[in-house]
Amino acid sequence: MSSEIEYKLSSIDWLNKIPSHWTAYRLANTGTFSKGKGIAKADIIEDGKPAILYGDIYTRYSIVTDSLERRVSDETAANAVPIYQGDLLFTGSGETPIDIGRCVCYTGTETGYAGGDIIIYRQNEIDGKFLSYMFNSFYLDQQKAVLAKGGIIIHIYSSQLKSIKFPLPPRKEQHQIATYLDRETARIDALIDAKERLLRVLEEKRSVMIAEAVTRGLNADVRMKDSGVDWLGEVPEHWEVVPIKYLADLKSGNTISPLDIDEEEEYPVYGGNGFRGYTKDYTHNGLYALIGRQGALCGNINYAEGKFWASEHAIVVDPKPEVNTIWLGEVLREMNLNQYSISAAQPGLSVDRIKNIFIPSPPVTEQKKIADYITEIISSHEQLGDKLNDSINLLSERRSSLITSAVTGAINV
Numbered sequence: 001m002s003s004e005i006e007y008k009l010s011s012i013d014w015l016n017k018i019p020s021h022w023t024a025y026r027l028a029n030t031g032t033f034s035k036g037k038g039i040a041k042a043d044i045i046e047d048g049k050p051a052i053l054y055g056d057i058y059t060r061y062s063i064v065t066d067s068l069e070r071r072v073s074d075e076t077a078a079n080a081v082p083i084y085q086g087d088l089l090f091t092g093s094g095e096t097p098i099d100i101g102r103c104v105c106y107t108g109t110e111t112g113y114a115g116g117d118i119i120i121y122r123q124n125e126i127d128g129k130f131l132s133y134m135f136n137s138f139y140l141d142q143q144k145a146v147l148a149k150g151g152i153i154i155h156i157y158s159s160q161l162k163s164i165k166f167p168l169p170p171r172k173e174q175h176q177i178a179t180y181l182d183r184e185t186a187r188i189d190a191l192i193d194a195k196e197r198l199l200r201v202l203e204e205k206r207s208v209m210i211a212e213a214v215t216r217g218l219n220a221d222v223r224m225k226d227s228g229v230d231w232l233g234e235v236p237e238h239w240e241v242v243p244i245k246y247l248a249d250l251k252s253g254n255t256i257s258p259l260d261i262d263e264e265e266e267y268p269v270y271g272g273n274g275f276r277g278y279t280k281d282y283t284h285n286g287l288y289a290l291i292g293r294q295g296a297l298c299g300n301i302n303y304a305e306g307k308f309w310a311s312e313h314a315i316v317v318d319p320k321p322e323v324n325t326i327w328l329g330e331v332l333r334e335m336n337l338n339q340y341s342i343s344a345a346q347p348g349l350s351v352d353r354i355k356n357i358f359i360p361s362p363p364v365t366e367q368k369k370i371a372d373y374i375t376e377i378i379s380s381h382e383q384l385g386d387k388l389n390d391s392i393n394l395l396s397e398r399r400s401s402l403i404t405s406a407v408t409g410a411i412n413v
Contacts, residue, residue, distance in 0.1 A: 004412075005019050005409065005412055006019065006020040006021075007019060007020060007409075008020040010024065010167065011024045011165070012024050012165045012166065012167060013165070014139050014142065014143065015139065015167060015408055018167040018408065018409050019167075019169065019409040021169070021170065022167050022168060022169045022170075022409055023167070023168050024165050024166070024167060024168070025165065025166055025167070025168035026162060026163060026164065026165050026166075027121060027123075027161055027162045027164065028162035028163065030123050030125050030126075031121055031122055031123025031124075031125070032121075032122050032123070033119060033120065033121055033122075033158035033161070033162065034081060034119075034120045034122070035081065035092070035116075035118065035119055035120065035158070036052075036054070036080065036081045036083075036089075036113075036114030036115050036116055036117070036118035036119075036120060037079075037080060037081055037114075037115070037116050038076065038079040038080040038081070038115070038116070039051055039053060039070075039072055039076060039080050039113060039114070039115030039116065040115070041053065043072050043073070043076045044070050044071065044072065045071050045072060045073055046071060047071055048071035048072050048073050048074070048076075048077070049071065049072055049073075049074065049077040049111075049112070049113060050067070050068035050070065050071065050108070050110055050111075050112040050113070051068060051070040051071060051072040051076075051077070051080065051112060051113040051114070051115065052068050052070060052083070052089065052106075052112060052113075052114055052115065052118065053070060053115040053118075054091045054092065054093065054115060054116070054117040054118045056068075056069070056070065057089060057090075057091045057102050057103065057104050057118070058091060058094070058099065058102055061104040062104065062136075063104060063105065063129065063132045063133060063136060063185075064104060064105045064106075064107055064128075064129050064132055065104055065105075065106060065107065065108070066106075066107045066108045066109075067108050067110075068106075068108065068112045072113060076113075077113045080113040080114065080115065081113065081114050081120065082111050082112070082113055082114075083106055083111070083112045083113065083114050083120055084106075084111060084112075084122070085106065085107055085108060085109055086105070086106070086107065086122070086123075086124065086128045087105070087106045087120055087121065087122050087128075088103055088104075088105050088106075088120070088121040088122075088123075088128060088131055088132060088135070089103060089104050089105075089106060089114060089118050089119070089120060089121075090102070090103045090118065090119040090120075090121065090135070090156070090161060091103070091117065091118065091119075091156075092117040092118060092119045092155060092156060092157065093117045093150075093153055093154065093155050093156075094153075094154050095153070095154065096154060097144075097145035097146075097148040097154050098141055098142075098145045099141075099154075100144055100145065100148045100154045100155070100156045101119075101135065101141075101144035101148075101156045101161060102136065103132055103135045103136060104132060105128040105129050105131065105132040107128065107129075119156075119157070119158050119161065121158075121161070125171075126168065126171070126174060127171060127174035127175050127178055129178040129182075130174035130175070130177055130178040130407070131174075133177070133178060133181050133403055133406070133407050134166055134407045135166075136403070137400075137403050137404045137407050137408075138400050138401070138403075138404045139404055139408065140164065140166060143164050144156055144160075144161070144164070147160040147161075147163075147164070166407075167407070167408055167409060169409065176413060177406050177407060177413055180406060180413040181402070181403055181406055181407075184402055185399055185402070185403070188395050188398060188399045188402070189399070191395055192392055192395050192396065192399075195388050195391055195392050195395075196392065198388060199385060199388050199389070202381055202384060202385060202388070203381075203385075205381075206377055206378070206381045209377055210330055210333075210334070210374050210377060210378075211334050213330075213370050213373055213374055213377075214327065214330045214331045214334050214360070214370060214374075215232060215233070215235065215331075215334060215360060216234075216235070216236065217236045217239070217362060217366065217370065218366075218369060218370060218373060219236070222236045222237070222238075223236070223237040224236060224237060225237045227241045227358075227360065228241060228358075229241060229358045229359075231335060231336075232358075232359070232360060235360045236362065238362075238363070239360050239361060239362045240360075240361040241358050241359070241360055241361065242358060242359070242361050243355065243356050243357065243358055243359075244332075244354060244355050244356070244357055244358075244359055245355035245356065246320075246361075247319060247320055247323045247328060247359070247361060248317050248318055248319040248320060248323060248328060249317075249318040249320075250291075250315050250316070250317055250318070250351045250354060250355050251315070251316055251318065251351065252293060252312055252314070252315055252316070252351060253270075253271075253283065253290075253309075253310030253311045253312050253313070253314045253315070253316055254283050254309065254310065254311065254312060255311070255312045256269060256279060256309060256311050256312070260279050260280070261276055261277040261278065261279055262277065262278060262279070263277060263278060264278070265277075265278035265279045265280045266278060266279075266280060267279055267280070267281060267282040267307050267308055267309055268304070268306075268308045268309070269308070269309045269311060270290055270302060270304045270308055270309070270310055270311065270314055271292075271311040271313040271314055272290075272291075272292035272293050272294055272295060272297065272298060272300070272311075272313035272314050273292055273295070273297055273300065273302075273313075274290075274302045275302075276311065279309050281309065282307040282308055282309050283308070283309050283310050284304070284307070284308055284309075284310055284316060285306065285307045285308075286305070286306075287303065287304075287305045287325045287326075288303070288304050288305075288310070288316055288317060288318065288325065289301055289302075289303055289317040289319075289325055289326075289328060289329030289332060290302045290303070290304055290310060290314040290315065290316060290317065291314065291315040291317060291332065291337060291349065291354070292313070292314065292315075292349075293312075293313050293314055293315050293348060293349050294313050294347070294348045294349075295313075295347065295348075296347060297338070298337075298338055298341050298347050298348060298349050299336065299337030299338030299339070299340070299341060299349060300333075300337075300338070301329050301330075301332055301333040301337075302314075303325075303326075303329060315349065315351060315354070317329065317332065322364045323364075323367065324364070324367040324368050324370075324371045325371075326371035326374060326375060327362075327367040327368070327370050327371040327374070328367075330370075330371075330374055331359050331360065332359075335357070335359070337349060337354065340353055340354060340357070
């Protein structure tokens with residue numbers, strides 16, 4: 001592209017101007033649309049023909065892919081829709097308008113097969129990778145969101161996609177822009193990946209430090225003894241090992257109807273997975289650890305403080321007067337209580353089973369020291385985590401802005 005960009009007024013509603021040698025374009029101008037069909041998650045096998053489900057476009061691929069991870073049988077493939085090198089694949093359904101119509105360009109040489117809710121666009125006049133960058137850009141996401149239909153499940157159709165107008169440079173510049181974005185987004189993605197790895201390391205380090213504190217104490221030189229408990233191993237010699245019921249009362253929360261939960265009410269409601277909303281009354285007042293009682297995440301630990309309502313999906317841990325809530329909550333977290341759930345269509349925890357499990361019990365003064373140490377660890381690690389997340393968000397915004405600027409001709413690449 002030339003060093004100086006000359007612009008002209010655009011006929012595109014959402015874009016004021018475009019480079020003078022670019023044109024306004026619609027997918028309806030060329031190419032054909034079709035729709036995937038006939039592949040369910042149950043059809044996926046270890047070996048077979050390559051395939052893609054619409055959810056994969058959200059979770060497995062970005063902009064372009066030359067291979068497909070899923071495999072289906074010859075019989076399933078025969079009833080599905082084939083996709084070929086250069087096809088653009090759009091998600092036809094999703095959970096939010098802003099995410100609808102996410103797309104990926106398939107550049108593989110092997111014929112693949114598309115499942116339902118995938119919209120396939122086939123053409124050979126536009127650089128496929130450029131087109132994928134374009135339709136994953138901020139402004140195009142906004143246009144797709146406006147056209148999306150539905151409530152709980154959002155849909156978009158080929159008739160809507162083909163109506164979207166967008167700026168199009170000559171073919172050579174399409175390739176230049178796509179190549180530039182490949183290089184620059186790869187740099188940003190590498191930085192994001194490094195920071196996300198650091199976040200994971202930080203979380204692992206925090207978990208190890210807390211686990212050591214609640215099971216071994218803070219004195220590395222203390223004499224140890226066998227606890228007699230499989231999950232626990234050795235504990236400081238002066239600690240006791242007792243059933244949970246000796247340290248706290250455990251009781252399921254109170255039933256509450258979803259109709260009684262409203263953002264306009266006063267008291268927070270906590271369920272098995274944490275905060276759910278607000279209600280007009282409360283069941284508890286103070287600092288408590290809550291155990292998730294039902295579902296795949298049963299056994300997880302949350303805290304609630306002040307006046308709140310604990311729902312029937314939470315087990316409220318009410319410590320004896322001399323027991324520190326934070327210390328006890330972190331011991332329970334370390335136990336991985338999910339392993340004690342009763343297998344069923346809806347996994348659940350039995351209060352009677354949990355309260356009889358043996359755990360370590362240091363003296364009260366030591367409990368407080370451990371709790372203070374844990375609070376300090378969590379606070380410092382959260383501060384570091386917040387800084388890393390802020391940096392990741394800025395990089396993600398930079399990535400989005402870069403793509404939008406490049407595909408609309410706002411910058412000279």
